[in-house]
Amino acid sequence: MAKRGFFAELNYQAQQAEKRRRQQEAQAVRARSSAVREHERSLKAAERARATAARASDAQRKAAEKEAARLHVEARTAEVEAMNNDLASSYEDIDGLLAWTLGTDDYVDLESLKVTAEHPPFDPGTLGTPIPPVSELVDPPEPTYEEPPAPKGLAGAFGGKKKHDAALAAAQAEHQRQIEHWTITKAKKHADLVAARVVREKNEVNRLMKFAESQAAYEAECAQRDAEAMAQNEQLTKFINDLAFDVEYAIEDYVGIVLSNSVYPDVFPVEHDHSFDLASRELTLQVAIPEPSTVPSVKEYRYVKAKDEITASPLTAKAQKDRYTAAVHQVAVRTLHEVFEADRAGKIHSVALTVGVNRVAPATGQPEYVPLVMVAADRETFNSFDLANVVPSATLDHLGAAVSKSPFDLTPANTSRGVRQRGQ
Numbered sequence: 001m002a003k004r005g006f007f008a009e010l011n012y013q014a015q016q017a018e019k020r021r022r023q024q025e026a027q028a029v030r031a032r033s034s035a036v037r038e039h040e041r042s043l044k045a046a047e048r049a050r051a052t053a054a055r056a057s058d059a060q061r062k063a064a065e066k067e068a069a070r071l072h073v074e075a076r077t078a079e080v081e082a083m084n085n086d087l088a089s090s091y092e093d094i095d096g097l098l099a100w101t102l103g104t105d106d107y108v109d110l111e112s113l114k115v116t117a118e119h120p121p122f123d124p125g126t127l128g129t130p131i132p133p134v135s136e137l138v139d140p141p142e143p144t145y146e147e148p149p150a151p152k153g154l155a156g157a158f159g160g161k162k163k164h165d166a167a168l169a170a171a172q173a174e175h176q177r178q179i180e181h182w183t184i185t186k187a188k189k190h191a192d193l194v195a196a197r198v199v200r201e202k203n204e205v206n207r208l209m210k211f212a213e214s215q216a217a218y219e220a221e222c223a224q225r226d227a228e229a230m231a232q233n234e235q236l237t238k239f240i241n242d243l244a245f246d247v248e249y250a251i252e253d254y255v256g257i258v259l260s261n262s263v264y265p266d267v268f269p270v271e272h273d274h275s276f277d278l279a280s281r282e283l284t285l286q287v288a289i290p291e292p293s294t295v296p297s298v299k300e301y302r303y304v305k306a307k308d309e310i311t312a313s314p315l316t317a318k319a320q321k322d323r324y325t326a327a328v329h330q331v332a333v334r335t336l337h338e339v340f341e342a343d344r345a346g347k348i349h350s351v352a353l354t355v356g357v358n359r360v361a362p363a364t365g366q367p368e369y370v371p372l373v374m375v376a377a378d379r380e381t382f383n384s385f386d387l388a389n390v391v392p393s394a395t396l397d398h399l400g401a402a403v404s405k406s407p408f409d410l411t412p413a414n415t416s417r418g419v420r421q422r423g424q
Contacts, residue, residue: 076303080310083301090296093265094323097330098337101262102388106342108257110240114233117225122218127211131204134196139186143178147171243347248278251347255283258342262335267296270331281349287335288358288369292324292408321408328407329392331355332373337387340379350378357410370410375401 093100148167151160242250252275259272274285297320298312315323332355339351356371377399385395396403402413 072308073303073305076308076310080301080303083310087296087298087300090265090267091323094268094295094327097264097268097327098334098387098392100264101334101338106258106261106338107344108254108261108342110236110243110254110257113257114236115229117222117229119222119225122215124211124214127207127214131200131207134193134200137189137193139189140182143175143182145171145175244345246278246347248276251278252276254342255285255339255348258338259335262338268327272335276348281347283339283348283351285335285339285351285353286369287331287353287355289328289331289355289372291357291359292320292410295320295324295327321406324408325406326392328355328372328404329396332375332401333387333390333392333395336375336377336382340377340382343379346379348379350376351382352376359410371402371413371415372404372407372410373401374413374415375399 148171151164243254255274264270271288276283297315299315301310301312303310353375354371355373356369358369361368402415404411404413
């Protein structure tokens with residue numbers, strides 16, 4: 001059996017990512033459902049009631065406790081409703097496995113797989129911000145000389161001149177000291193300014209160099225992404241040409257892409273393996289489905305107030321077997337449909353399909369694959385069916401399929417008659 005090719009694997013991973021996104025959205029929608037909202041509201045109300053009861057008088061406390069108990073029951077009831085909604089959704093998904101694909105065109109436009117490199121915006125961080133220039137120097141004001149006033153009147157006549165001369169000398173000396181200090185301070189500020197400008201210019205040059213390096217690294221990364229996208233697109237172009245000219249690997253890989261697009265619900269995961277023979281133009285396809293024990297078996301959940309617990313009532317054995325059997329048949333018909341619908345060019349003339357379960361053999365303890373449906377179908381016959389109106393089990397019988405008598409019990413399909421009884 002073939003492994004997924006390069007583009008099938010890329011597509012598979014993209015589909016898985018999209019599947020996870022849809023699941024998250026679905027979970028968010030369910031979280032917003034009325035049952036869940038009511039559950040959350042009731043829980044909060046019950047908590048408030050319990051808090052009120054703790055603060056209240058005996059009579060108030062009893063009333064609050066009664067209200068808290070009522071709200072607790074509401075919360076548990078809402079929880080059960082949410083669980084039953086999820087359960088119903090799971091069963092709806094299983095019962096509609098074939099319908100899931102009928103509204104979707106399974107053809108894959110390979111040109112749509114071509115990619116364009118996506119580049120994040122260039123973000124140099126702090127390197128993109130120029131270092132601010134050093135502020136211009138503002139010189140301190142030059143000291144002014146203020147001469148002491150000359151003595152007047154009698155003060156000047158009795159020794160005033162001598163005191164004035166002394167004051168004058170002191171004032172001149174002080175002014176001279178201030179001038180010298182101002183000159184030194186001014187010179188130092190000018191020297192500091194020159195030094196700061198030198199440092200700033202050095203840091204700015206360093207920033208510009210690192211900015212250029214960062215930009216060059218970003219452009220190199222962009223070029224690398226562009227080159228990888230171009231190489232992938234060239235490889236895809238070759239793949240498209242090989243498919244057009246019936247190169248075997250290309251047909252096989254295209255089927256891998258188609259099957260990777262076949263998204264099943266989480267509750268019923270499916271895996272595919274396949275190989276293609278160009279000489280016979282037959283696709284051999286093996287499908288692995290979940291074991292019956294992994295499929296939900298609960299009929300409904302209910303809240304038992306007396307025990308304050310949620311219990312589950314099981315589906316009847318018949319209901320479990322009927323649902324699982326129907327799912328097996330739907331997977332078989334769905335897989336044939338997806339392959340033939342996707343192969344517009346008619347590269348595949350027939351499909352030999354096996355649907356089964358991987359398990360550990362109870363007798364040997366070794367892994368084994370249990371076939372539950374084995375069927376061969378040719379394109380012309382299968383494409384004549386109106387799948388919107390078929391019963392899958394009847395379709396398989398019409399195709400002469402070998403079908404397990406009890407898929408739920410993992411009874412292998414009986415292939416003693418072969419699987420090409422009709423339309424050989």
